[in-house]
Each structure stands twice: as structure tokens, then as C-alpha cells.
Amino acid sequence: MATPPIESFTPLHRISVADFQRMGELGMFDENQRVELVEGVLVDMMPVGLEHVRGVIWLTRWFDRRVPDHLIVSGQNSVVLPGLISQLQPDVALVRFDDLVDSLPETPPLVVEVSYSSLRYDRIMKARLYARHGVPEYWIVNLPEACVEVHREPEGDTYRSHTVEAAPCALALPEHPLDTDALFAFALRGER
Numbered sequence: 001m002a003t004p005p006i007e008s009f010t011p012l013h014r015i016s017v018a019d020f021q022r023m024g025e026l027g028m029f030d031e032n033q034r035v036e037l038v039e040g041v042l043v044d045m046m047p048v049g050l051e052h053v054r055g056v057i058w059l060t061r062w063f064d065r066r067v068p069d070h071l072i073v074s075g076q077n078s079v080v081l082p083g084l085i086s087q088l089q090p091d092v093a094l095v096r097f098d099d100l101v102d103s104l105p106e107t108p109p110l111v112v113e114v115s116y117s118s119l120r121y122d123r124i125m126k127a128r129l130y131a132r133h134g135v136p137e138y139w140i141v142n143l144p145e146a147c148v149e150v151h152r153e154p155e156g157d158t159y160r161s162h163t164v165e166a167a168p169c170a171l172a173l174p175e176h177p178l179d180t181d182a183l184f185a186f187a188l189r190g191e192r
Helices: 017-025 049-066 119-130 180-189
Strands: 034-040 040-046 069-075 079-080 086-090 092-095 110-115 139-142 147-155 158-165
Touching: 017 086, 049 069, 049 092, 049 110, 049 180, 079 119, 086 119, 110 119, 119 139, 119 147, 119 158, 147 180
Parallel strands: 110 139
Antiparallel strands: 034 040, 034 086, 069 092, 079 086, 092 110, 139 147, 147 158
């Protein structure tokens, strides 16, 4: 029988990013366990399928060939959001070199989530978190609908600008249009 969800009035013991990192250092998580810290609460990440893996690989490779020298392409690595109670692992993030000197990066200029089974969570919870913490641009690569949902201009817990791109489009790097046809052909069908 499934465990019922925690009611919103249930008191939670929230932990900090430092506590979360210490737990990892002490080996409290299985090597293959995918866990994020969301607003001080440990959240199991969805398992990934082949389409998700291919989408992340394609995007990482695409960005890596095009980003300016002051940025790094970070694939499925931790990002700490300001306030030190959330440490997420976006599928792809563009991170400033300077942000990696003494700690994990905070507030990257672009975060990308490749979504299949996590689409609802990425649209609601992740969008709210990224907006609240000032991530300027957040993409959801929506695999079921073969489109890219682009969120810009964070304000409070939301983004003021939301567009859906299905054709090759100029997004984070206007001089390099994102070939969405090639992205979805590889992610969904393994075609090069």
C-alpha cells in the first residue's frame, strides 16, 4: 500500500544545504540514489529513461560547442539556490566559471530540465523555485509534446514571459538557433 502524501499542516524538519552536503559526504545516500534538496526537504528524483538521457546528451553537446568562454556547460550537477535550503540537479545549466571558485554555483543564467515523466513537477515546483531565486531563463524540454517551454523574466514565484518553441529557434544564444527538430529526432528516436 502506498504511503499517503504529507499533509501541508504536518510539521517538517527542514535541513540546510550544508546538512545535505554533509549527509552525502557521510555516505547516507546510495551511490545510485538521485536526491535533491527542495526548500529544506529531501525529494527523490524521477528515474530517467532513454529519451531523457538522449535529450540531456544532445543538449550538453550542443551547448558545449557554442557557449562563450566565460560560461561552462554543467550536466546534471548541483546548483545551490540562494537562501541555502535548496540544492537542485538540473539536467543542463550554463554556469559562470567565476561561480565555481569556492563553492557550487548559485543562480545560473540558464537552467534546462528535460521532462518526460517529471513534466508536471518541472512546470510547477521547479519553475516556482527557479523564478523565486532569480534564474533569468528556464527551459523545459517537453519530450511528450516535442517542444521547448521557455520561461523568462522572473518575478516573485513566477516568470512574466512564457513561450513555447517547436521549430528551430534562437533562444539563449541568439547567434546559434536551437535546432529543435534535431533535438527531438535524437531524444525521441535516436536519429542523428
